[in-house]
Amino acid sequence: MKRNDLRCVDLNLLVVFEALIQERNLTRAAEKLSLGQPAVSAALVRLRRLFNDPLFERIGRRMVPTSRALRAAQTLGPALDCVCTAIADTRV
Structure with missing residues (x-):
C-alpha cells in the first residue's frame, strides 16, 4: 500500500484493532474505548475487509488472533506510539 492510499483508510480502525489485540474480547475492548459493543463489532467487520483476513477467531469467549493479526x-503498536509522540510534541 502506498501512503496516498491511506486516504481511504479510517485510521480510527487501528485503535480498535489495538484494543482487540490487547483485550481479546469484543465487550472489554468496547469498554476500554468507551464505545458500544455493536460499534466495535462493526469496526471488526471493516478491519477484516481492510486486512483481507478474519484477524480473530472466536474460541469460547475469547477472540484468538490469527497469525496475520499478530504480525x-x-x-502497528510502535507506529501508533510514533503518531501519538509526533502529535504530543507539536502541541503547545
Missing part, C-alpha cells in the same frame, strides 16, 4: 500488531 500486524507488532508493526
